[in-house]
Amino acid sequence: MIPDTPKTPPPPPRRRGFDWRTAMVPGLISAGSIVVMFGALAWLVATNPNWPRIQAQFFNLDHMIAAAPKVATGFLINMQVWLIAVVAIGVWALLLAVIRSLRGPWFAPFRLMVVLYIDLFRGLPVLLLVILFGFGIPALRIPGLPNSGLFWGGFAMVLSYSAYVCEIYRSGIDAVHEGQRAAAHALGLNEWQVMIHAILPQAIRNVLPSLMNIIVALQKDVALLSVIGVRDAVREAQIYTAGTFNYSSLVVAALLFLLATIPMARLADWITRRDRERRLQVTE
Amino acid sequence: MIEIDGLTKYFGDNLVLDRVDLQVARHEVVCLIGASGSGKSTLLRCVNRLVEPDWGEIRLDGVPVSDASFGKTGLQRRIGIVFQAYNLFPHMNVLDNITLAPRKVHGQSRVEANEQAMEILALFGMERFAKAYPEQLSGGQQQRVAVVRALAGEPDVLLLDEITAALDPELVGDVMAVIRGLKDRGMTMVIVTHEMGFARDLADRVCFLDAGRIAEHAPPKDLFGAPEHPRTRQFLQRLLDGGRL
Numbered sequence: 001m002i003p004d005t006p007k008t009p010p011p012p013p014r015r016r017g018f019d020w021r022t023a024m025v026p027g028l029i030s031a032g033s034i035v036v037m038f039g040a041l042a043w044l045v046a047t048n049p050n051w052p053r054i055q056a057q058f059f060n061l062d063h064m065i066a067a068a069p070k071v072a073t074g075f076l077i078n079m080q081v082w083l084i085a086v087v088a089i090g091v092w093a094l095l096l097a098v099i100r101s102l103r104g105p106w107f108a109p110f111r112l113m114v115v116l117y118i119d120l121f122r123g124l125p126v127l128l129l130v131i132l133f134g135f136g137i138p139a140l141r142i143p144g145l146p147n148s149g150l151f152w153g154g155f156a157m158v159l160s161y162s163a164y165v166c167e168i169y170r171s172g173i174d175a176v177h178e179g180q181r182a183a184a185h186a187l188g189l190n191e192w193q194v195m196i197h198a199i200l201p202q203a204i205r206n207v208l209p210s211l212m213n214i215i216v217a218l219q220k221d222v223a224l225l226s227v228i229g230v231r232d233a234v235r236e237a238q239i240y241t242a243g244t245f246n247y248s249s250l251v252v253a254a255l256l257f258l259l260a261t262i263p264m265a266r267l268a269d270w271i272t273r274r275d276r277e278r279r280l281q282v283t284e
Numbered sequence: 285m286i287e288i289d290g291l292t293k294y295f296g297d298n299l300v301l302d303r304v305d306l307q308v309a310r311h312e313v314v315c316l317i318g319a320s321g322s323g324k325s326t327l328l329r330c331v332n333r334l335v336e337p338d339w340g341e342i343r344l345d346g347v348p349v350s351d352a353s354f355g356k357t358g359l360q361r362r363i364g365i366v367f368q369a370y371n372l373f374p375h376m377n378v379l380d381n382i383t384l385a386p387r388k389v390h391g392q393s394r395v396e397a398n399e400q401a402m403e404i405l406a407l408f409g410m411e412r413f414a415k416a417y418p419e420q421l422s423g424g425q426q427q428r429v430a431v432v433r434a435l436a437g438e439p440d441v442l443l444l445d446e447i448t449a450a451l452d453p454e455l456v457g458d459v460m461a462v463i464r465g466l467k468d469r470g471m472t473m474v475i476v477t478h479e480m481g482f483a484r485d486l487a488d489r490v491c492f493l494d495a496g497r498i499a500e501h502a503p504p505k506d507l508f509g510a511p512e513h514p515r516t517r518q519f520l521q522r523l524l525d526g527g528r529l
Binding site for chain 2 (some may be wrong): 053129177179180181183184185186188189193197201202205
């Protein structure tokens with residue numbers, strides 16, 4: 001027998017009062033295990049008979065303070081090169097990706113050029129390119145061209161990274177649904193306008209997380225310029241090491257890099273997460 | 285207004301349209317029905333050149349649609365199209381979606397284009413959506429916006445490609461009301477649809493496509509009431525058995 005439906009809906013289930021056990025216990029367990037784990041590691045390191053020698057070699061506070069100003073000045077160069085390179089790569093790679101994605105037989109030679117470019121620069125080590133451009137081109141002494149290793153080393157990095165970033169952009173362009181292209185064409189937009197107004201804004205939004213990762217990677221790779229004599233953070237640290245036989249200066253440089261890359265990596269994570277949430281909302 | 289002569293299209297070796305002839309008069313509403321893969325959508329897309337036919341000719345007011353005199357964009361301005369999946373641009377709000385072509389293609393100023401867009405939105409009672417982004421709207425609302433976007437160039441012909449196929453049944457009515465309003469204003473329309481109610485209500489003429497050919501065309505009450513072609517009868521019987529007629 002089916003019971004009669006009550007006249008009003010039953011009240012919502014009573015919410016349970018604050019329970020310190022469910023609220024606190026997991027947090028306490030996490031904190032406790034972290035303290036035990038890291039404490040044990042620190043104890044192992046500190047009680048190791050070699051630790052004083054390691055400390056003197058890498059974590060000597062006096063040497064660190066002495067090396068800091070020069071290394072920090074060098075790090076400013078890293079940051080400058082990084083910022084300029086990010087902009088240059090962003091623009092150049094986008095141009096390559098757009099050319100690669102243009103349809104129509106007239107664009108065939110341009111598409112081929114981009115394909116060859118990507119094959120070439122993705123296939124060569126960045127280090128090789130930096131040395132080749134940074135030492136090679138200034139040695140030519142061609143009048144009218146900049147003569148600095150810094151410029152040509154940075155130029156090589158832009159060329160190399162652009163090949164990767166171009167492919168990232170292109171994957172974003174390909175991921176835009178074909179219907180968007182059809183709709184834009186049906187409205188009378190030409191090939192170029194379809195790209196600018198309909199495809200690219202969506203493509204860039206698609207690949208923003210991947211782009212952020214590349215930007216973080218580039219932040220560290222700028223240090224490659226030290227091999228051609230650019231006095232960046234790593235180079236300055238090496239110079240200090242050469243005079244003192246103490247490696248604490250390199251640890252200073254390492255700390256500076258971490259200080260810059262960790263916030264960037266967090267930002268990249270945050271953008272990725274926000275992007276994921278946006279997508280989930282859309283499919284709802 | 286639209287004359288289609290001997291239209292033939294292959295996808296690879298697959299014959300999708302087979303010597304199709306069709307005339308659509310001004311102010312006429314023609315519905316194309318038929319099983320999936322019978323070539324309805326391809327026929328529609330040939331009219332505004334999203335698909336290039338292999339043989340045959342389509343003329344708009346006597347001028348071939350491939351004629352250079354239309355220029356790059358003239359044809360698209362005179363023929364609007366609405367797709368099954370709406371295909372609104374997700375990164376633009378409703379107003380920008382509607383005014384994109386007027387601003388970038390037809391050379392209107394933003395103010396002018398906005399005014400015109402708001403007028404059309406108001407016509408269908410949709411002014412409040414102007415600032416919304418597509419993902420904030422329901423499917424039916426998005427599809428109505430897509431119709432307004434297609435109307436923004438003041439086209440002479442509207443092509444509708446299964447515009448209610450992706451919608452929940454209770455949302456179909458709103459979109460149909462918009463299309464009925466357009467019919468009352470004398471818009472010439474070619475409609476591909478699986479919704480027989482749509483065809484019965486709106487069409488001046490219904491064409492049944494089978495394997496790339498127009499097997500039969502007649503006013504809806506004749507075609508649904510007394511189909512002549514055996515394939516039409518078979519198709520309608522199947523819909524009837526499936527409870528969709």
